[in-house]
Amino acid sequence: MRILIINPNSDLDMTRTIEAAGRAFAAGRFEVDCLATPGAPRFIETYEDQALTAPGMIGLIRENHGAFDAFVIACHCDPNLDLMKEISRKPVVGIGEASMKLATMLGHRFSVISTAAHSVPNKEALIEKYHLRDDLASVRSPGEAEADAELEDKFYRMAKAAVDEDGAEVIVLGCAGLAGLDKRLQAKLGVPVLDGVVCALIIAAGLAQYGVSTSKARRYKPD
Amino acid sequence: MRILIINPNSDLDMTRTIEAAGRAFAAGRFEVDCLATPGAPRFIETYEDQALTAPGMIGLIRENHGAFDAFVIACHCDPNLDLMKEISRKPVVGIGEASMKLATMLGHRFSVISTAAHSVPNKEALIEKYHLRDDLASVRSPGEAEADAELEDKFYRMAKAAVDEDGAEVIVLGCAGLAGLDKRLQAKLGVPVLDGVVCALIIAAGLAQYGVSTSKARRYKPD
Amino acid sequence: MRILIINPNSDLDMTRTIEAAGRAFAAGRFEVDCLATPGAPRFIETYEDQALTAPGMIGLIRENHGAFDAFVIACHCDPNLDLMKEISRKPVVGIGEASMKLATMLGHRFSVISTAAHSVPNKEALIEKYHLRDDLASVRSPGEAEADAELEDKFYRMAKAAVDEDGAEVIVLGCAGLAGLDKRLQAKLGVPVLDGVVCALIIAAGLAQYGVSTSKARRYKPD
Amino acid sequence: MRILIINPNSDLDMTRTIEAAGRAFAAGRFEVDCLATPGAPRFIETYEDQALTAPGMIGLIRENHGAFDAFVIACHCDPNLDLMKEISRKPVVGIGEASMKLATMLGHRFSVISTAAHSVPNKEALIEKYHLRDDLASVRSPGEAEADAELEDKFYRMAKAAVDEDGAEVIVLGCAGLAGLDKRLQAKLGVPVLDGVVCALIIAAGLAQYGVSTSKARRYKPD
């Protein structure tokens, strides 16, 4: 079985990090490749970034459709996920959707820890789209005072506050490309910490194994 | 005051119909132009259609930003509306959002009457995004048996059923380019029937007059 | 076109302020009159105040029904709005409903800034009635420590806190009769600030122009 | 202990029926009086009816405040209930609120059986106000074909349909003044059938006995 991880941005370092993390989790049980999206922005932050990466993502999924058994979209805002589900006959899993839905099976409420204030309302809109508002403790992003703090410290402090002040019982990392941070934070916090890429691989590999894919009944019918 | 209506598809007939309807409503109180989107599909039905029309819509709004006071997106699925709000400093109004939110001020529950079965779940997803689920009576689309019926008959029968069986008190037309149908159906049904283009012009002109536009606090901040 | 603004209280100064603000916005595009409600309390704060002003409001709308094209109810708790919609065949718009629903089109979440602690739960109940709870950041009112502060300072501090602490992207002024405060606060805060009277005039004028009014299907049928 | 049932309409026959039913339930454990509202309409159907009965209801509760230990509002649309709670320091219970909230303790979902199509959306709005939408199976009213049917037959057929087709497990009678119908329908249907007056007496007597009443913290503070 082969799974293609689509990195919706064009950052090659992040692409390699994601691929390595995916392969480490797969551990030979299935093959994992990760591709950056041609013509995509360097980061996906705005709605415009999401639109600009769509043509490249469409191309990637169409060109690789025969060679892979399932697809993972590796940006935590799940850009163009409805579209990817629509044009593929194979399982397509977003790391945002997979990590947040798995989180609901592991504790009472989850918090998402994100990198920029900008992303709080956008993440909240995504959470509502997935009908997860009642499972959410909070979405946190670093304040301005935190701008220069070291990434892992920042994430630790936000996650700790989510657990202590917001009632979070599970932490979801709100970005791809943070390989290893999940385990280090989990060890310090004592609650489950989820990396979206791993979560999406669990679901994508499982669905491919099982032989089910997106329903073509109506919403994701390609024409 | 000048308002630009962006028709997200590339159908020139529909573009002219929308422009005429918009000008008829404006009646000289403000100027209305309507432009088709370059490079867009002929119809906007799928998530892929919505992605393919994004670059053209971005171009239209950027090129015309200085010359107009507000923008209307004239497709009832509000394609790329978040993006348009993000990149513009002037009011941007979707005909889906405007017509359904105005409908909530005119009666207990509204129904959307749509053209294709395909669009029912997509419209439901849009309605949830706008937090309008509790205001909704139903989304109706013609069954297969209706495929060859005359458009106005079909819409009348669906709207009648929505009022009689689903408890709808207001009818929202789920497509652009149906100029005049609102008034003819309203006369027959005896309940308000809303055309999205007119509704969006009411809001867009009002916001421009008032001097308020999309908040740039976080969600629609362009960078 | 002529619009009658009904001030549900009996305060003549506030009535004149509202009329002036309404006319300033209309700017000759339509006529605006504002009338105080005969027999009404000086302020509308309690449920009893709302009941006591009903007979006068019924009288005002009945006596002036032929002479005006639409009606605005100018108290932010929308007193007797269902009743006004029920007995009129012309558009009736509450400033609470209009301002809060327009706010949802301008940003991710809105906050209402109110004058008295008393009004917080009553406003929350109103917000739930309009199914706007998911669009709400917060309802804020001045604490006791603020009792003697200057009105504009108080409103600024509450609005600033709503933006910085509650995630509000749009501010709604929770009272009528604050003409001009919207623009001064908007300039300081950098986010849209909405005055209910202007918002209601946008909707009321638009609906009258369009020729649609409250559905008489069931809920607002007068008998 | 004495409980005053306020009949918000002016129908003396219904007033006597309600009083007799209330006394039959009280069975000497507490005293029950029922008064018609002076100056009220004959029936309470519209929002205007609700407003017109407010002054009389205010008068009744103020004049009788010292002589009674609790008050019941005996119209299933709970007219002016917020106001009655606000102006009284003693328990005030609406028959709509009491019967529908008790219904949620007796089965999975309840249906309300009402007398007129007019009342369906109004009842739905009331149900949302009480946050009972997720407990509701349906609100049913007789169709036009049923206009001339005998009342008990009509109610039986609607209740039977609610149980068989809508999944109702408990039936709530949507009107006051139907003394005895609850027990006759319950015997035929085999599910609990609730009369609002009895339900409200249970709660009102219990609260009075317990010594708790409406909170005056904020929402129901009289000034």
Next chain:
Amino acid sequence: MRILIINPNSDLDMTRTIEAAGRAFAAGRFEVDCLATPGAPRFIETYEDQALTAPGMIGLIRENHGAFDAFVIACHCDPNLDLMKEISRKPVVGIGEASMKLATMLGHRFSVISTAAHSVPNKEALIEKYHLRDDLASVRSPGEAEADAELEDKFYRMAKAAVDEDGAEVIVLGCAGLAGLDKRLQAKLGVPVLDGVVCALIIAAGLAQYGVSTSKARRYKPD
């Protein structure tokens, strides 16, 4: 009329306290007995505790079914309440459900004051089950710093904070066996404070008097 209060734990002191409080409220209007559950844990805190007490509770209700007219489950997490409703043909009332639903009739929002941090998410899950999330101000439990504080002081401070900071207008005591605390806190706080045992007795006695019990239509059908 005789009501059996089932104490789901095996603590005999608490059983006697509950019985005394129940009899004090009943004041001879009906008989009250309270029994501890044989084989139950000393306290009911965890999901395992709830399961371990089920066989004893089943036994108690079956052995005493003929001798009593209604049953109260006297633990605020309502352990095995669905099961008790299922196997009994007489009214069964949980003190959590009764107290929180009565609270919604007495003020805008209620807070539950609980004994252990452990119980906050469990209580939230219960509140969601009863569809009371929109009526809730907060669930509060003592922080670690409070571990050694005197019980009444702790409850007072939590309740005060709920009223002042969370907008609670009614306080619900989140444990059984606190007889008298309701009245002492109510006197200090000036808002209604509800003890679950009393609330459940009000409902249970009322339902028994009325002759209605759990619907056997589907959800609570015993086979």
Next chain:
Amino acid sequence: MRILIINPNSDLDMTRTIEAAGRAFAAGRFEVDCLATPGAPRFIETYEDQALTAPGMIGLIRENHGAFDAFVIACHCDPNLDLMKEISRKPVVGIGEASMKLATMLGHRFSVISTAAHSVPNKEALIEKYHLRDDLASVRSPGEAEADAELEDKFYRMAKAAVDEDGAEVIVLGCAGLAGLDKRLQAKLGVPVLDGVVCALIIAAGLAQYGVSTSKARRYKPD
């Protein structure tokens, strides 16, 4: 890796069927055992059945805790799932929760196809507990007229009606022990059909591989 499937009932045939299906899916990638619950009822239908099987399930999970890496609870009503999550330090996955949450990733709305009318409200209560109400098309069970129909025919007709009439895009089988029915129905219906045991194995194996388990922060803390 070894996964233990706990069959909460005591039916040995069903236990063997489930084990075979589990092993077929695992296909050697991980080991699967299935055990019937000692002392459990033959079928789990009522709340009492769920309580009676708890001691046996507790015993099974405690005795086998060291020997397995994850646990699956193989009854679609997820009996005692909160308790199993509480007492285990390893992943515990219910087939109801897993199948319905995976269904939300595969289409707009899902329907659950169940065996008995009895189970409709109980399933609805479970769906609300998981916050999946907005993802649900319907829960269907065979009517009385269907009592004697062949199982596969019955399930096909219910699933077809769910797709055609209720808007379901994904079908979830509401029972364990139906190995093979998923693939046969999927072939006929053309939409994804999910068997709970397979879905739970996907999640359980994935979580065990990933090294995450139920949060012990609060709700599932064992003491």
